[in-house]
Amino acid sequence: MKKIVTIIGARPQIIKAAAISRAIKNHYSTELQEIIVHTGQHYDSNMSEVFFEELNIPKPQYNLNVGSGKHGEQTAKMIKGIEEILLTYQPDAIVLYGDTNSTLSGAIAASKIHIPVVHIEAGLRSFNKKMPEEINRIMCDHSSTLLFSPTLTGYNNLLREGFQDFAEGPFSADRPKIYHCGDVMFDNSLYFSQLAREKSSAMAANNLTKNGFILGTIHRDNNTDQPERLTAIFNALLKIAEQEVILLPLHPRTHKKMQEVLSAHMLEAIQSCSNLKIINPVSFLDMVLLEDSAKMIITDSGGVQKESYFFRKPCLILRPETEWVEIVESGAAKICDADENTILNSYHEFTAHPPRDFKPIFGDGKASQFICSEILKHL
Ligand code: UD1
Ligand code: UDP
Numbered sequence: 001m002k003k004i005v006t007i008i009g010a011r012p013q014i015i016k017a018a019a020i021s022r023a024i025k026n027h028y029s030t031e032l033q034e035i036i037v038h039t040g041q042h043y044d045s046n047m048s049e050v051f052f053e054e055l056n057i058p059k060p061q062y063n064l065n066v067g068s069g070k071h072g073e074q075t076a077k078m079i080k081g082i083e084e085i086l087l088t089y090q091p092d093a094i095v096l097y098g099d100t101n102s103t104l105s106g107a108i109a110a111s112k113i114h115i116p117v118v119h120i121e122a123g124l125r126s127f128n129k130k131m132p133e134e135i136n137r138i139m140c141d142h143s144s145t146l147l148f149s150p151t152l153t154g155y156n157n158l159l160r161e162g163f164q165d166f167a168e169g170p171f172s173a174d175r176p177k178i179y180h181c182g183d184v185m186f187d188n189s190l191y192f193s194q195l196a197r198e199k200s201s202a203m204a205a206n207n208l209t210k211n212g213f214i215l216g217t218i219h220r221d222n223n224t225d226q227p228e229r230l231t232a233i234f235n236a237l238l239k240i241a242e243q244e245v246i247l248l249p250l251h252p253r254t255h256k257k258m259q260e261v262l263s264a265h266m267l268e269a270i271q272s273c274s275n276l277k278i279i280n281p282v283s284f285l286d287m288v289l290l291e292d293s294a295k296m297i298i299t300d301s302g303g304v305q306k307e308s309y310f311f312r313k314p315c316l317i318l319r320p321e322t323e324w325v326e327i328v329e330s331g332a333a334k335i336c337d338a339d340e341n342t343i344l345n346s347y348h349e350f351t352a353h354p355p356r357d358f359k360p361i362f363g364d365g366k367a368s369q370f371i372c373s374e375i376l377k378h379l
Helices: 011-027 049-055 071-089 101-112 132-141 152-160 184-199 227-240 252-261 264-271 284-293 302-310 325-329 340-352 367-378
Strands: 002-008 032-038 093-097 117-120 146-149 177-180 213-217 245-249 276-279 296-299 315-317 333-335
Touching: 002 011, 002 071, 002 101, 002 367, 011 032, 011 049, 011 093, 011 184, 011 302, 011 367, 032 071, 032 367, 049 284, 071 101, 093 101, 101 117, 101 132, 117 132, 117 367, 146 152, 146 367, 152 177, 152 325, 177 367, 184 284, 184 302, 184 367, 213 284, 227 245, 227 252, 227 264, 227 340, 245 284, 252 264, 284 302, 296 302, 296 340, 302 315, 302 325, 302 333, 315 340, 325 333, 333 340
Parallel strands: 002 032, 002 093, 093 117, 117 146, 146 177, 213 245, 213 296, 245 276, 296 315, 315 333
Antiparallel strands: none
């Protein structure tokens, strides 16, 4: 039996880990034992606990309860906690997802004590090192032994950074293996969308009709922490809300920052706009149903951009760039940054000419199974 330690911490990692835990349970339960460690980076029940209940994920054996904090402080506490657990368990590998501070901490803790790192969602690049996530991704990729990229662009980024695609093992941090293997989030969307239609009451609860509303999320630090950017985004949303219902399940970071950075006048306009419905974060099944039912999606989230594509919805990206370049190149998403006019123009363009071409970019829905089989083969 091989042992892996899985590190989760932020909402999207809990969701991504569900796909691998499901593959282990269904196909590899006699060969692969998973120990789940929650760093506690996200801790509100609607940012963490709700996903364990709903997605049927095994509860973490450990919660480091690190909580929020400055980058160095938060990361340092995580490294310390993860290192102790790795020393106790001596797993065959550590499995890390995405690009959060929890990912970086796992990579540092494990690679220093020679535990092979498996990075799921490797190779993605924004080419913007002001993003904390870009630093986290690069550091994690360059200490990994198995790197699973969901897209061809990600795989090519790795080749450009000097990784080689060796056909044969053994693999190590000095001789890593890179894959283009599809996206575990696509596996999840396929798996949970039927369940969401059966179980979620998010449409009725928010008084929405199919294709009769726009879904939005905002949480990126360079949007929430900069008054001019957050103001421009809300100006655009208020204008769109003159014609459309917009549902915004808002990250707690944005809830808090809105009060700090937006003017009293803007806060009042938002509050009195009945078409702009701001709610707390929703569960994954609710989110999947809302994405599947929306007419358009406006977001700065990495995961929600992709899910827009999975559900064949036009997407306005509230960032200056994206790691998911394929969805922009295909015409299904537009980069709007936090520019009011670009957001409004893109909204009008997509309303007049919705995208129709959604080629399969993210694999066949079996990335998780493939990843487990490669871990078993090589570590
Ligand atoms: C983190 C990730 C980001 C990811 C996002 C997913 C890093 C550097 N950033 O950003 O890549 O896209 O998670 O959602 O790792 N807060 C709460 N309750 C919670 C969690 C957070 O109130 O349960 C508030 C706190 O005020 C906290 C702030 O949100 O300071 C930011 O949380 P943090 O985990 O540091 O970063 P995110 O913005 O969530
Ligand atoms: N999500 C959710 N409820 C919400 C908002 C998002 O379940 O209220 C899910 C979403 O469907 C996606 C993931 O959270 O699977 C994306 O996480 P987030 O936007 O926090 O982070 P990112 O992907 O940008 O790192």
